[in-house]
Amino acid sequence: MRFSRQLITVEEALHRLLERLGKQEKEEVHIGEAYGCRLAEDVHATADLPHFDRSPLDGFAVRAVDTASAAPHQPVRLKVVEKIGAGDVPEVALTEGCASRIMTGAMLPPGADAVIMFEQTEQPAALSQEVGVKRALPPGENVSRRGEETKKGAVIAHAGEQVNAGTLAILATFGYSRVPVVRKPRVGLLSTGRELLDVDQPLSPGKIRNSNAWMLSALIAEAGGIPLFFPSLPDELAMAKQSLAEHLQAADVLVTSGGVSVGDYDVMAALTDEPEAELLFNRIAMRPGSPTTGLLLHGKPIIALSGNPGACFLGFELFVRPALAKLSGARQVQLRTVKARLAVSYTKPCPYPRYLRGRLAEEGGVLYARPDFNEKAGNVGTIKDSECFIVIPAGGGGKQAGELVEVLTHMAPSWRR
Amino acid sequence: MRFSRQLITVEEALHRLLERLGKQEKEEVHIGEAYGCRLAEDVHATADLPHFDRSPLDGFAVRAVDTASAAPHQPVRLKVVEKIGAGDVPEVALTEGCASRIMTGAMLPPGADAVIMFEQTEQPAALSQEVGVKRALPPGENVSRRGEETKKGAVIAHAGEQVNAGTLAILATFGYSRVPVVRKPRVGLLSTGRELLDVDQPLSPGKIRNSNAWMLSALIAEAGGIPLFFPSLPDELAMAKQSLAEHLQAADVLVTSGGVSVGDYDVMAALTDEPEAELLFNRIAMRPGSPTTGLLLHGKPIIALSGNPGACFLGFELFVRPALAKLSGARQVQLRTVKARLAVSYTKPCPYPRYLRGRLAEEGGVLYARPDFNEKAGNVGTIKDSECFIVIPAGGGGKQAGELVEVLTHMAPSWRR
Numbered sequence: 001m002r003f004s005r006q007l008i009t010v011e012e013a014l015h016r017l018l019e020r021l022g023k024q025e026k027e028e029v030h031i032g033e034a035y036g037c038r039l040a041e042d043v044h045a046t047a048d049l050p051h052f053d054r055s056p057l058d059g060f061a062v063r064a065v066d067t068a069s070a071a072p073h074q075p076v077r078l079k080v081v082e083k084i085g086a087g088d089v090p091e092v093a094l095t096e097g098c099a100s101r102i103m104t105g106a107m108l109p110p111g112a113d114a115v116i117m118f119e120q121t122e123q124p125a126a127l128s129q130e131v132g133v134k135r136a137l138p139p140g141e142n143v144s145r146r147g148e149e150t151k152k153g154a155v156i157a158h159a160g161e162q163v164n165a166g167t168l169a170i171l172a173t174f175g176y177s178r179v180p181v182v183r184k185p186r187v188g189l190l191s192t193g194r195e196l197l198d199v200d201q202p203l204s205p206g207k208i209r210n211s212n213a214w215m216l217s218a219l220i221a222e223a224g225g226i227p228l229f230f231p232s233l234p235d236e237l238a239m240a241k242q243s244l245a246e247h248l249q250a251a252d253v254l255v256t257s258g259g260v261s262v263g264d265y266d267v268m269a270a271l272t273d274e275p276e277a278e279l280l281f282n283r284i285a286m287r288p289g290s291p292t293t294g295l296l297l298h299g300k301p302i303i304a305l306s307g308n309p310g311a312c313f314l315g316f317e318l319f320v321r322p323a324l325a326k327l328s329g330a331r332q333v334q335l336r337t338v339k340a341r342l343a344v345s346y347t348k349p350c351p352y353p354r355y356l357r358g359r360l361a362e363e364g365g366v367l368y369a370r371p372d373f374n375e376k377a378g379n380v381g382t383i384k385d386s387e388c389f390i391v392i393p394a395g396g397g398g399k400q401a402g403e404l405v406e407v408l409t410h411m412a413p414s415w416r417r
Numbered sequence: 418m419r420f421s422r423q424l425i426t427v428e429e430a431l432h433r434l435l436e437r438l439g440k441q442e443k444e445e446v447h448i449g450e451a452y453g454c455r456l457a458e459d460v461h462a463t464a465d466l467p468h469f470d471r472s473p474l475d476g477f478a479v480r481a482v483d484t485a486s487a488a489p490h491q492p493v494r495l496k497v498v499e500k501i502g503a504g505d506v507p508e509v510a511l512t513e514g515c516a517s518r519i520m521t522g523a524m525l526p527p528g529a530d531a532v533i534m535f536e537q538t539e540q541p542a543a544l545s546q547e548v549g550v551k552r553a554l555p556p557g558e559n560v561s562r563r564g565e566e567t568k569k570g571a572v573i574a575h576a577g578e579q580v581n582a583g584t585l586a587i588l589a590t591f592g593y594s595r596v597p598v599v600r601k602p603r604v605g606l607l608s609t610g611r612e613l614l615d616v617d618q619p620l621s622p623g624k625i626r627n628s629n630a631w632m633l634s635a636l637i638a639e640a641g642g643i644p645l646f647f648p649s650l651p652d653e654l655a656m657a658k659q660s661l662a663e664h665l666q667a668a669d670v671l672v673t674s675g676g677v678s679v680g681d682y683d684v685m686a687a688l689t690d691e692p693e694a695e696l697l698f699n700r701i702a703m704r705p706g707s708p709t710t711g712l713l714l715h716g717k718p719i720i721a722l723s724g725n726p727g728a729c730f731l732g733f734e735l736f737v738r739p740a741l742a743k744l745s746g747a748r749q750v751q752l753r754t755v756k757a758r759l760a761v762s763y764t765k766p767c768p769y770p771r772y773l774r775g776r777l778a779e780e781g782g783v784l785y786a787r788p789d790f791n792e793k794a795g796n797v798g799t800i801k802d803s804e805c806f807i808v809i810p811a812g813g814g815g816k817q818a819g820e821l822v823e824v825l826t827h828m829a830p831s832w833r834r
Binding site: 106193206266366386 | 452466475506521535624681758784
């Protein structure tokens with residue numbers, strides 16, 4: 001299978017991988033640890049929100065009926081019987097001709113059914129026990145009713161949602177100091193290749209420093225996984241197989257880089273011929289990264305990315321990111337693309353769809369995608385400036401400037417950063 | 418100043434804040450800690466990349482001149498004198514009629530000036546010492562020349578850039594195990610209001626749980642700051658002032674929520690009248706959040722956000738996020754908007770520009786912005802689903818469906834997640 005590879009599409013390869021992945025188990029974490037996790041189950045409101053009638057602004061709580069004759073030049077005078085701050089429990093019920101000074105977020109006193117803004121009143125003096133109401137209020141004006149935003153028991157966040165800052169706000173509102181989340185997948189990270197040096201080793205002839213491991217560890221964390229650095233894989237097959245099997249005990253999925261091609265030392269390619277391995281794909285109709293390989297070893301998933309930095313990066317976005325989303329319980333795990341106008345023509349022929357790194361821009365409400373033209377896919381130095389992959393369909397025609405193309409974004413667009 | 422406030426625009430308020438903020442000092446961190454930091458200085462290539470002539474693919478290194486007469490049905494036979502894996506140092510120089518088996522990334526042997534793909538050759542048998550080259554190669558074909566991607570000394574990343582996965586790849590390539598970054602700003606986080614309960618406290622009448630602190634801590638971390646939780650601020654002015662002054666010793670900037678309005682217990686508003694405080698702004702032409710306040714206390718910045726969750730969130734995006742970018746040495750710190758077509762009409766009159774939470778979608782290469790229509794700005798439960806603020810200009814006209822509007826995105830669009 002190593003040399004006679006079956007060519008399949010990106011979509012088919014991703015399908016074969018995703019259908020073999022389940023959802024990780026649930027765990028509870030403190031709210032301070034929940035950011036970036038996915039919810040394991042629907043989360044419900046534990047109370048009405050707000051859980052008491054309250055004032056949304058600074059002013060005076062009144063009985064609407066008392067204000068019926070009020071007008072800017074004919075204020076209705078009411079006796080101020082209490083001052084209610086946020087957090088206070090009102091002690092005085094309003095009766096005819098009475099009002100209470102009330103602050104934003106404070107509980108309405110019994111008897112009150114409207115609030116007039118501070119700015120729409122007059123007080124003869126700072127310490128006066130009277131207020132002049134300058135406009136008539138309908139009942140319910142400026143009152144946030146109990147349960148108005150959310151009723152107790154309503155779903156406030158759904159299983160599979162990723163916890164963001166806003167999710168924390170609503171979880172805290174309802175007292176979720178412990179949050180039910182899907183356990184983050186542990187992603188074992190291995191490199192292959194005798195040429196690799198660590199980042200703190202000096203260069204020597206023929207050797208290069210391992211850059212993919214650092215890149216992949218950041219991408220894994222971004223995608224909601226926990227990266228585990230494992231030592232480089234030996235290029236002797238039996239040893240490599242044993243090492244992978246051991247690491248699979250400690251990880252939920254392994255991601256490797258390098259060794260997927262037809263070179264004599266390509267151990268990941270050799271592995272696909274072994275009886276313990278179930279091959280999912282090892283030849284994908286895409287450039288770069290067509291030898292990107294997916295397999296199960298003892299039933300557990302290994303995604304073997306190309307060692308070429310650009311192809312490694314693309315392979316992560318096409319296969320590893322959706323795989324981690326699936327393991328984490330995301331509802332949407334397929335690749336999502338947008339359409340954009342190609343900023344400049346690209347007509348280089350290619351037998352497979354080509355994924356060009358590029359950037360996304362907006363002009364007059366229209367999206368434009370601009371390929372990094374001067375770059376080779378393998379260049380490592382421009383990955384940091386890329387925002388998206390622009391998909392150029394297979395064939396000789398390419399795409400002309402202004403044509404709509406599919407774009408797979410892998411980074412928030414620059415207008416967001 | 419608390420009651421007679423000067424109305425200014427969002428842009429002017431932001432300008433007043435940013436001009437008083439400097440750049441934090443430089444520090445060196447391990448590459449494993451650098452993700453999300455901003456570079457303190459330009460970073461340079463420490464060697465040529467690649468630092469030796471190498472093969473970009475699996476095949477045979479040859480002398481181009483030897484292949485001149487090769488054709489698919491008339492292969493040129495060369496003697497294979499060495500097998501060179503990635504990381505090996507070649508030991509045999511090529512002479513006339515010789516070739517070396519070479520793997521992806523391996524160093525070219527002396528004398529070689531081209532590489533033919535494995536798939537374009539034939540070998541009579543697996544262990545044969547001969548290879549048949551089926552096409553003529555020009556000199557330089559399939560050779561990655563030393564320095565081809567980057568010359569030693571070239572700038573590989575610029576001061577102010579935020580370190581992402583791709584940045585780590587190029588830093589690792591050049592051996593930067595220690596990375597010069599701008600020290601992340603420590604952001605002290607305080608809430609005001611006697612009504613606030615902690616997330617693990619039971620509800621009681623008139624009280625609500627503090628949700629802003631959790632939301633803000635996540636937003637601060639997202640924006641490259643280090644959130645520090647401080648105890649809630651007392652609503653007695655002298656005590657509050659002392660508490661703030663103390664916390665400013667431990668933090669580079671303070672962010673508070675609540676207490677900015679005209680209520681009797683609004684301690685942040687009262688603070689602006691104190692002699693130690695220098696007011697930057699406390700009335701902004703925007704909805705929600707017009708009382709959002711900026712000030713310096715003993716010369717150090719405090720950004721006092723509204724306690725209303727929606728206004729607090731907006732205030733963070735408009736003022737705190739750019740402030741943290743400035744402190745972290747970002748080159749681009751102004752708010753960046755995109756234009757999008759409004760998906761549905763919005764005609765509610767407003768004296769100030771209104772920032773509507775909403776979502777961004779793409780259809781046929783055109784961006785559409787859809788407001789969260791059924792929501793009040795104060796609702797806490799829908800912040801998590803918001804991607805952007807849609808800016809509706811002041812006045813009675815609003816905007817019609819299909820018109821272009823300015824959009825401030827605060828979350829990666831859904832097609833990215």
